[in-house]
Amino acid sequence: MTSITAATPAPPRARKLTGAGRRQWIGLLYVAPAVALVVVFFLIPLGMTAWMSLHNWPLMGERSYIGLGNYVAILHDTRFWNALRFTGWYTLVVTIAIFAVAFPLALFVERPRPLTNLYRTMFFMPAVVGFASASLLWSWLLNVDSGLFSPAAYDLGLIDRKFNLLATFQPAFWSIIAMVVWKVAGFTMIILMAGLQSIPQDLQEAAVIDGAGPFARFRAITLPLMRRTLALALILSVAGSILAFDQFYIILRGGPRNQTLTAVYWIFNQSFVSFKLGYGAALSMVLLVILVALSLVQLWLLRKPEGLD
Amino acid sequence: MRNLIAKLALAAAVLGGGISAAAAETANIWVRADGSNFMPRIVDAYNKAHTNQIKLDIIPNAEIIPKYGAAAAGGTAPDALSLDLIYTPSFAAAGQLEDITDWAKSLPYFSSLSPAHVKTGTYKDHIYGLPFSADASVLIWNKKLFKQAGLDPEKGPTNWAEIAADAEKVNALGGNIKGFYFSGNCGGCNIFTFTPLIWASGGDILSEDGSKATLDSPQLRGAIDLYRSMVKKDLVPAGAQTDTGANFFAAFAAGNIGISPSGAFAIGALNTQYPDVDYGVTFLPGKDSGWSSFAGGDNFVVTKGTPKLAVVKEFLDFAYSLEGQTILAKYGSLPVRGDIAKEALKDLDPRYQIAAEAMAKGRTPYSVVFNDLINSANGPWTQMINEVFFGDDVDGAIANAQETMQSIIDQAPQK
Structure with a gap:
């Protein structure tokens, strides 16, 4: 008995292993193109950036190895830290604003009702416009002499003197927030809507039978079951906002008076206005570390609670 | 198969050899988009008259510097470049540039080349760039609006008080007519048109060698007050x-602005694109009298180690000929050779003469x-x-800029 059991399972097990091994190799072959893309367009450039960040690397002329010199310089670069502080403030405000608009929209378009598809399309439309084109459009809308908002308010008699929205910090900042919400809320809405639709209807019905009101159902069923969707939408929004550049570059040029310089804008300036590629690379590495850390914190905060599938 | 490849290689070698023996060499030159009007014309004229050829690439203004840097790093830089003169140092x-001191000094007309270009083309007593195209800042005024406002349409302002007074009178016409325009958030526009007001009054914003920022001066303060007073009066x-900078030229061209500081380029652009605007050209004045101008434009620079140096020199020689200077003037650049400037401009709009005079006395930081x-x-x-x-x-802003500018100068790589 023992000899048989010892003898018979052995050969098939060996065959099975070679089969699994072969399948693994085939699997690797299938993902090879994707891996190659990641290596060529992500890992190698990332490595080069790290390598550049250890050099004094001007756009033209001789480069020289300076070890951690760039990183030491970053510690004293108050304008970078100011830009980072502004980026943080912008990220906080814009993320709250996007969710404040996108969540009600998602609840509104989630259930089928007349014209739902029309609404969904309407709200989603701005998301398909590129950030640069959207910025150019709003740059015109916000123009004080030839744009829409200020001249229209003036012609309607709402204000007695044309008001330049982009000339001072607060109106300029909130104009950008409005533009980004207009542009991004539709996309967040679609993500949240997908999350809402994945919640089984019977759970809601059971809660209704138990006598739960709409607010209680939202808090105790909808929100917990949307945890993963929320995490996705939040990480996309935060990462996108921390990397914000186009709208501030195109509409405001970092103004008024350099008060809206974001971290990426500062990296761009150092690299391509001041031609300090090495320093720009070091700044990029710092920003990368910050972004990865923030994403990990968000994933941890929105992790699955123990025991919940 | 191998046989075929060998034959092809042989054919290519024969063809290639034949071409290089018969025709001459082709040099590659880049120019920024500002030169897209005159540069193709002068390259065409050169190519028709010479066996050596020039291949021209036009690069967007904002991209030419990073693109050239990347090309130089990759070994594909053009043989020469028409470069915004302020970048030459x-x-x-x-x-990055070939030292052309000996050749430059051997030119018989070297001493009459635009001094502002030669100054910025010189680094540590060696010459790396020579003048190619030129643009000088001037003041332009709308004659039609001056007439409507009861001013003499043929007389532009000659000092700061007159600028303010004339602007106010034009502004009084009302509607969407305004007295004065400048691009208030554009550094490049204002170094070009605002600093001449300071220079003409005896002040400066940088020391002669660029080692000190000198913003704390009564002349700068005075010029600021002029602009502030006009902003305050809603002119x-x-x-x-x-x-x-997007409206630097467009605002005046629309015909609703009385006075605007601008550049020689505006003469060609207004004449060809806005023939209805009747305008005058004068110098950017000092506080009480005198005038000054920013001498801008491009320097011609040669990439270090290029094998096509002879072609490039031949092309520049052609650009400096009367024919070359006339082509440049006709299509939007001022002549850069002082000795033949009058002759090159003689058949053109007489308002160019003012700009050419401004260029000759122009300064460049x-x-x-x-x-x-x-x-x-x-x-x-x-x-x-x-x-x-x-x-x-105002005081805080000047002090802050003075400090930041000085620290940027001090941190610049010293070589």
């Missing part, structure tokens, strides 16, 4: 405060960090002009 400092459209100091949209100069023209704390 920093390119030379980076060791300037509200959009000026946030104009990063010298700095290896000009871009960081002045042109950058986020640099200290741009920030300061916006604060002092429209903000509340």
Whole structure:
């Protein structure tokens, strides 16, 4: 008995292993193109950036190895830290604003009702416009002499003197927030809507039978079951906002008076206005570390609670 | 198969050899988009008259510097480049340019080449760039609006008080007519048109060698007060405060602005694109009298180690001939050879003569960090002009800019 059991399972097990091994190799072959893309367009450039960040690397002329010199310089670069502080403030405000608009929209378009598809399309439309084109459009809308908002308010008699929205910090900042919400809320809405639709209807019905009101159902069923969707939408929004550049570059040029310089804008300036590629690379590495850390914190905060599938 | 490849290789070798023996060499030259009007014309004229050929690439203004840097790093830089003259010191400092001192000094007309170009083309007593195209800042006024406002349409302002008074009278016409325009958030525009007001009054913003920022001067303060007073009296459209240069020319061309500081380029552009606008050209005046101008334009620089040096020199020689200078003048650049400037301009709009005179006496600040100091949209100069023209704390803004500019100068790589 023992000899048989010892003898018979052995050969098939060996065959099975070679089969699994072969399948693994085939699997690797299938993902090879994707891996190659990641290596060529992500890992190698990332490595080069790290390598550049250890050099004094001007756009033209001789480069020289300076070890951690760039990183030491970053510690004293108050304008970078100011830009980072502004980026943080912008990220906080814009993320709250996007969710404040996108969540009600998602609840509104989630259930089928007349014209739902029309609404969904309407709200989603701005998301398909590129950030640069959207910025150019709003740059015109916000123009004080030839744009829409200020001249229209003036012609309607709402204000007695044309008001330049982009000339001072607060109106300029909130104009950008409005533009980004207009542009991004539709996309967040679609993500949240997908999350809402994945919640089984019977759970809601059971809660209704138990006598739960709409607010209680939202808090105790909808929100917990949307945890993963929320995490996705939040990480996309935060990462996108921390990397914000186009709208501030195109509409405001970092103004008024350099008060809206974001971290990426500062990296761009150092690299391509001041031609300090090495320093720009070091700044990029710092920003990368910050972004990865923030994403990990968000994933941890929105992790699955123990025991919940 | 191998046989076929060998044959092909042989054929290619024969063809290639034949071409290089019969025809001459082709040099590649880049120019920024500002030169897209005159550069193709002069290259065509050269190519028709010579066996050596020039291949021209036109690059967008904002991209030519990073693109050239990347090309130089990759070994594909053009043989020569028509470069915004203010960049010549920093390119030379980076060791990117061919030293052409001996050749430049051997030119019989070397001493009559635009002095502002030669000054910026010189780095540590060696010449790396020679003048190619030129643009000088001037003041332009709308004759039609002057007439409507009861002013003499043939007489432009000759000092600051007259600028303010004339602008106010034109502004009084009302409607969407405004007295004065400037791009209030554009460093490049204002170094070109605002600093001449200071120079003409005896002040400066940088020391002669570019090693000291000298913003704390009564002349700068006075010129600021002129602009501030006009902003305060509402003589300037509200959009000026946030104009990063997009309306620098367009605002005046629309025909609703009385006076605007501008450049020689505007003469060609107005004549061809806005023939209905009747305008006059005069110098940018000093506080009480005198005048000055920013001498801008491109320097011609040669990439270090290019094998096509002979072709490039032949092309520049042609550009300096009367024929070359006339082509340049006809299509939007001022002549850069003082000795034949009058002759090159003689059949053109007489208003060019004013600009040419402004060019001859024009000045150009010298700095290896000009871009960081002045042109950058986020640099200290741009920030300061916006604060002092429209903000509340003039003294604080000047002090802040002075400090930032000096620290940028001090941190620049010393080679």
